[in-house]
Amino acid sequence: MRSLWVERCAKVFFFLCAVGTVLISIGIVVSLLGETFRFFARVSVFDFLFGLTWAPHTLPSGEEVGFGAIPLFTGTLLITSIAMAIALPCGTLIAVYLSEYARPSLRQVFKPLLETLAGIPTLVYGFFAITTLAPFFQSLGDTLYITLSSESALIAGLVMGIMILPYMSSLCEDALHRLPHSLREGSVGLGATASETILRVLLPAAFPSLIAAFLLSLSRAIGETMIVVMAAGLAANLTFNPLEAVTTVTVQIVNLLTGDQEFDNTKTLAAFGLGFVLFILTFFLNILALYGIKRHRRIYG
Amino acid sequence: MAFKIDVQNLNLFYGEKQALFNVSLGLPASQTTALIGPSGCGKSSFLRCLNRMNDVVPNLHLEGKVLLDGKDIYDPSVDVVDLRSHVGMVFQKPNPFPRSIYENVAYGPRIHRLFKDKSALDQIVEKSLTRAGLWDEVKDRLQQAATRLSGGQQQRLCIARAIAVNPKVILMDEPCSALDPIATAKIEELIDELREKFTLVIVTHNLQQAARISQKTAFFHSGYLVEAGETGELFTTPKDERTQGYITGRYG
Ligand SMILES: Nc1ncnc2c1ncn2[C@@H]1O[C@H](COP(=O)(O)OP(=O)(O)OP(=O)(O)O)[C@@H](O)[C@H]1O
Ligand SMILES: [Mg+2]
Numbered sequence: 307m308r309s310l311w312v313e314r315c316a317k318v319f320f321f322l323c324a325v326g327t328v329l330i331s332i333g334i335v336v337s338l339l340g341e342t343f344r345f346f347a348r349v350s351v352f353d354f355l356f357g358l359t360w361a362p363h364t365l366p367s368g369e370e371v372g373f374g375a376i377p378l379f380t381g382t383l384l385i386t387s388i389a390m391a392i393a394l395p396c397g398t399l400i401a402v403y404l405s406e407y408a409r410p411s412l413r414q415v416f417k418p419l420l421e422t423l424a425g426i427p428t429l430v431y432g433f434f435a436i437t438t439l440a441p442f443f444q445s446l447g448d449t450l451y452i453t454l455s456s457e458s459a460l461i462a463g464l465v466m467g468i469m470i471l472p473y474m475s476s477l478c479e480d481a482l483h484r485l486p487h488s489l490r491e492g493s494v495g496l497g498a499t500a501s502e503t504i505l506r507v508l509l510p511a512a513f514p515s516l517i518a519a520f521l522l523s524l525s526r527a528i529g530e531t532m533i534v535v536m537a538a539g540l541a542a543n544l545t546f547n548p549l550e551a552v553t554t555v556t557v558q559i560v561n562l563l564t565g566d567q568e569f570d571n572t573k574t575l576a577a578f579g580l581g582f583v584l585f586i587l588t589f590f591l592n593i594l595a596l597y598g599i600k601r602h603r604r605i606y607g
Numbered sequence: 608m609a610f611k612i613d614v615q616n617l618n619l620f621y622g623e624k625q626a627l628f629n630v631s632l633g634l635p636a637s638q639t640t641a642l643i644g645p646s647g648c649g650k651s652s653f654l655r656c657l658n659r660m661n662d663v664v665p666n667l668h669l670e671g672k673v674l675l676d677g678k679d680i681y682d683p684s685v686d687v688v689d690l691r692s693h694v695g696m697v698f699q700k701p702n703p704f705p706r707s708i709y710e711n712v713a714y715g716p717r718i719h720r721l722f723k724d725k726s727a728l729d730q731i732v733e734k735s736l737t738r739a740g741l742w743d744e745v746k747d748r749l750q751q752a753a754t755r756l757s758g759g760q761q762q763r764l765c766i767a768r769a770i771a772v773n774p775k776v777i778l779m780d781e782p783c784s785a786l787d788p789i790a791t792a793k794i795e796e797l798i799d800e801l802r803e804k805f806t807l808v809i810v811t812h813n814l815q816q817a818a819r820i821s822q823k824t825a826f827f828h829s830g831y832l833v834e835a836g837e838t839g840e841l842f843t844t845p846k847d848e849r850t851q852g853y854i855t856g857r858y859g
Binding site for chain 2: 409410486488489491492493494495496497498499502506507510511
């Protein structure tokens, strides 16, 4: 009797927890939507989504202009692409080495080290990267007769990539190491080499977890705004040239919200507009990833 | 008689611990040899020496010779990858790759480049699945995930996967221990058919099974090969009293 009563209470408690989480999420979306609508009452959706210049200011006539967000989108895309172009291959290779090639004694030392590194706020690496890496790349650029501004997308992307590398490789290593040993034996027993086993059996089998690792790292990268404030800067250039300075959506949100403006200022509301776009973007990114994982499950079981 | 695999004075050490003591055993071609003995006596260890699956075990040390068609497989000049394509292995727990049924069987031929074009590969897959007695059950769903098959089907798929590279010898470590009697019967039937083309070595805890499917039986005890001989003889007139004790169920 007693245990039944406990079970019932636990059930109600967990149900309330679950409902609470969902309600809070809905509340966030609704409030975000509300502010976004107020913003779009002042600036047209079309001008915002497709405008090519980002320089929010008020004309003497009282008209608010310069809310074209395209340069922010391209800037975000450029920097995260560069970051991922570094973190994805390096992270996977580190993971493959540690999980499949390294001697067990070596792995025993390196894996906890990597986990510790992954736990350090990425901002710390960012700071390191800015004070040491950026000058290095700049001087490298100088010797190659390329002018690399310290605020270039390339450097910001590199910094971001290096910043999430420990996190990414630790997650990928987990994904590989979790695979049952019998898979490796099955492949090796058929006369496959270590590299064939990795490429044809282990990486495909770990694919959903690798995608998850990639997305987690990506959202962490996008979330780490401060580093981009320091590295990438605020210049909203519309360019795909990695040597030029760009800015990102998150940096501009911070920029719009800092300072002592009133809260119903158009600039402040624009931050919600940007936030909403980010929300939609990550939402669809997640759906895409889920779809990919589902498809993968259907084929690979 | 010429042995397919001839093991001579094999001593195996895991670090300080010796697991096999001076084992000498010949495995006749086109026959099934059963390895029996109490748990922990070294059957799996012995089996894994035959295709060098033990190579990755740290601190492993081995003395003696394992001759495959007269050549020592532990000779430094031997290519392990090539060796394992001649000596295949089926494990205790079915371990299909998390891919389609077709890709599981095609895996070996693909890595060893055993075919000229797609249709040749299709043929290999069909032939292997047919030999493993699985073709009729899966021919309409070759692209389905292999992990969705039943345990018995998965084990037959693993056998098909091993056959597909056309090995000379197939090693099986308790291949039926996770299966029900019907699936076991199917696999025993299969082993009997495969014998004509391959040399088979099977570890089993099921003495009736050993008696049914093998022509030669080897009894291991605490790392020693106690007795080996023609299956019928070993079961009816064991020479060693430990063998006698084991097969009559007095211990083990
Ligand atoms: N990787 C290893 N490292 C150290 N010792 C090992 C290892 N593998 C096996 N052994 C030891 O070697 C001995 C023989 O083990 P083995 O697995 O060959 O027995 P088995 O006859 O297959 O037993 P079972 O019937 O239970 O499968 C055991 O004492 C075991 O503890
Ligand atoms: Mg065993």
